[in-house]
Amino acid sequence: MKNLKTLIIKKGKFSEGPKYLPNSLRVLEWLKYPSQGLPPDFRSKKLAICKLPSSSFGSLELAEFSKASMNSSFSKPNIFNSHPNC
Amino acid sequence: MTLLNFDECEGLTHIPDVSGLPNLEKVSFKNCKSLVTIHDSFGFLGKLNSLSAVGCSKLRSFPPLKLTSLENLELSYCHSLESFPEILEKMGKITELVLEDCHIKELPFSFHNLTELQTLQLRWCPILRLPSSIVMMPKLAQIIAWESKGWLFPKQVEGEEKVSSMVSSNVDCLVLSGCKLSDDFFPVIPEWFSNVKDLDLSRNNFTVLPECISNCHSLCKLTLDSCHSLQEIRGIPPNIRHLSARYCKSFTSSCRSTLLNQVFSCFTFVMYLI
Numbered sequence: 001m002k003n004l005k006t007l008i009i010k011k012g013k014f015s016e017g018p019k020y021l022p023n024s025l026r027v028l029e030w031l032k033y034p035s036q037g038l039p040p041d042f043r044s045k046k047l048a049i050c051k052l053p054s055s056s057f058g059s060l061e062l063a064e065f066s067k068a069s070m071n072s073s074f075s076k077p078n079i080f081n082s083h084p085n086c
Numbered sequence: 087m088t089l090l091n092f093d094e095c096e097g098l099t100h101i102p103d104v105s106g107l108p109n110l111e112k113v114s115f116k117n118c119k120s121l122v123t124i125h126d127s128f129g130f131l132g133k134l135n136s137l138s139a140v141g142c143s144k145l146r147s148f149p150p151l152k153l154t155s156l157e158n159l160e161l162s163y164c165h166s167l168e169s170f171p172e173i174l175e176k177m178g179k180i181t182e183l184v185l186e187d188c189h190i191k192e193l194p195f196s197f198h199n200l201t202e203l204q205t206l207q208l209r210w211c212p213i214l215r216l217p218s219s220i221v222m223m224p225k226l227a228q229i230i231a232w233e234s235k236g237w238l239f240p241k242q243v244e245g246e247e248k249v250s251s252m253v254s255s256n257v258d259c260l261v262l263s264g265c266k267l268s269d270d271f272f273p274v275i276p277e278w279f280s281n282v283k284d285l286d287l288s289r290n291n292f293t294v295l296p297e298c299i300s301n302c303h304s305l306c307k308l309t310l311d312s313c314h315s316l317q318e319i320r321g322i323p324p325n326i327r328h329l330s331a332r333y334c335k336s337f338t339s340s341c342r343s344t345l346l347n348q349v350f351s352c353f354t355f356v357m358y359l360i
Binding site: 036044047049051054055059066 | 098
């Protein structure tokens with residue numbers, strides 16, 4: 001699923017987090033994301049919307065996530081142009 | 087990245103450096119019960135439009151803000167937050183600010199940098215002091231406070247920029263209901279709120295409505311309901327059109343007749359007195 005752009009999981013119950021997420025993701029929305037961080041080889045440069053409420057994310061993981069996004073001067077993808085919140 | 091939502095993430099104790107995410111427009115970390123600190127870089131996200139930290143009950147401080155695009159700031163139910171963030175430069179997109187059940191004790195002098203703020207609502211806040219800089223906020227028209235444990239009014243404090251005592255705020259609706267106000271509160275009204283038209287002082291502790299209230303020439307609606315200690319009315323604002331003083335248990339008979347005389351002297355006067 002190398003071209004997957006949107007992944008939304010609202011009611012799933014998983015025992016562990018994903019081992020792989022495609023770098024093509026623009027939207028990642030996952031309620032109770034079951035892992036403390038995103039997969040190590042996931043590059044979040046194209047990610048525009050990241051919603052991980054009630055997840056196990058800690059401060060260190062969030063810091064790594066922010067660092068990984070650094071220097072990614074990213075312009076909005078076309079799919080969000082009509083979305084008022086994006 | 088434009089939207090980041092980490093609501094209810096109990097493992098978050100610190101929001102790290104977000105300078106790598108300069109395009110953020112909406113950030114929410116509601117009910118992160120372990121969150122204690124936020125990195126200073128957060129205050130410099132130039133595109134940030136909405137920021138919610140509601141219910142972060144351990145959050146002790148908020149970094150200074152220079153968020154020129156911010157329209158929505160939510161800090162209610164942050165029980166450990168004792169001071170409102172400094173506003174480093176003009177932030178002209180926020181028109182309404184609601185602080186509910188916060189332990190913020192005072193608003194900083196730089197609060198006036200919220201230049202377009204029209205309504206300030208405070209509910210269940212502890213003793214709170216308004217900054218003297220509210221007179222530098224021409225758009226601020228409503229201050230609505232319920233159930234504060236006390237209220238301290240603007241006064242010139244050493245180190246603050248000098249604000250002329252001749253200038254009054256533009257607030258025309260002031261609600262201070264159930265805020266434990268006592269008699270020493272009244273001189274503040276003509277001094278800082280001389281333009282107020284609608285004044286709601288219901289459920290407070292003062293015993294006298296003093297003569298100085300007659301200096302409030304703009305005041306046309308006054309609510310004194312359930313002021314159980316109120317015994318005496320020494321002054322009535324000259325342009326009053328609507329007065330409600332229901333359930334004031336301690337009213338003396340002379341006080342009632344003062345009010346009734348006022349009814350006859352003013353044709354359009356509406357009064358509720360039970």
